[in-house]
Amino acid sequence: MIRFVVGPDRTLVPDLLATLPGRGIWLSAAGDVIETARAQGGLGRAFARAARGPVTVPPHLPAVLQAALVRRIGELLGLARRAGQAVAGFDKAREWLRSGRGRLIVQASDGSAAERARFLAGAGESVVVLDPLPAAALGHVFGRDHVVHVAIAPGRLGERLAVEAARLGGLRRDGGGKTGANEQTQMDGANG
Numbered sequence: 001m002i003r004f005v006v007g008p009d010r011t012l013v014p015d016l017l018a019t020l021p022g023r024g025i026w027l028s029a030a031g032d033v034i035e036t037a038r039a040q041g042g043l044g045r046a047f048a049r050a051a052r053g054p055v056t057v058p059p060h061l062p063a064v065l066q067a068a069l070v071r072r073i074g075e076l077l078g079l080a081r082r083a084g085q086a087v088a089g090f091d092k093a094r095e096w097l098r099s100g101r102g103r104l105i106v107q108a109s110d111g112s113a114a115e116r117a118r119f120l121a122g123a124g125e126s127v128v129v130l131d132p133l134p135a136a137a138l139g140h141v142f143g144r145d146h147v148v149h150v151a152i153a154p155g156r157l158g159e160r161l162a163v164e165a166a167r168l169g170g171l172r173r174d175g176g177g178k179t180g181a182n183e184q185t186q187m188d189g190a191n192g
Contacts, residue, residue, distance in 0.1 A: 003016075069168040094149070106150040107149055116131075119149050
């Protein structure tokens with residue numbers, strides 16, 4: 001789910017951290033939910049009904065959300081790296097994986113499928129594998145040209161990274177994660 005709030009100018013604002021003041025409007029983090037409502041012209045009406053007034057929906061909302069989540073994932077990876085909770089590179093990440101220190105693996109979305117499979121050979125079922133970013137974006141976080149394999153230590157940063165990657169994956173999927181009409185939007189109890 002992604003939280004939105006209505007700004008002072010009645011424009012819809014994504015609130016990825018769920019910390020902005022005001023009454024929150026929650027929408028399923030599924031690309032098909034946003035696109036279907038948008039195609040039917042219902043997204044603005046759904047938000048207006050939930051916000052109890054007219055709302056301006058940004059024209060490129062899915063792209064804005066995806067860019068914000070990619071930026072957020074990069075920030076979390078950077079925090080994990082600086083905290084000593086992440087290592088990059090085949091050998092270092094594989095060592096963390098084998099020793100049990102890395103329970104979350106981030107692999108480049110554009111990395112070789114064969115190399116990604118070779119890296120994960122022998123990994124247990126309890127290892128979570130994500131592929132939210134391309135190799136160049138992962139490399140930027142680690143100060144390299146490109147990175148394909150990253151191991152993340154267990155902890156809150158890893159958990160948050162998994163949540164954000166799942167939200168990004170949901171937005172990128174066209175047919176997955178469908179929810180019923182009553183589950184697509186909901187409001188939190190905060191008044192504002």
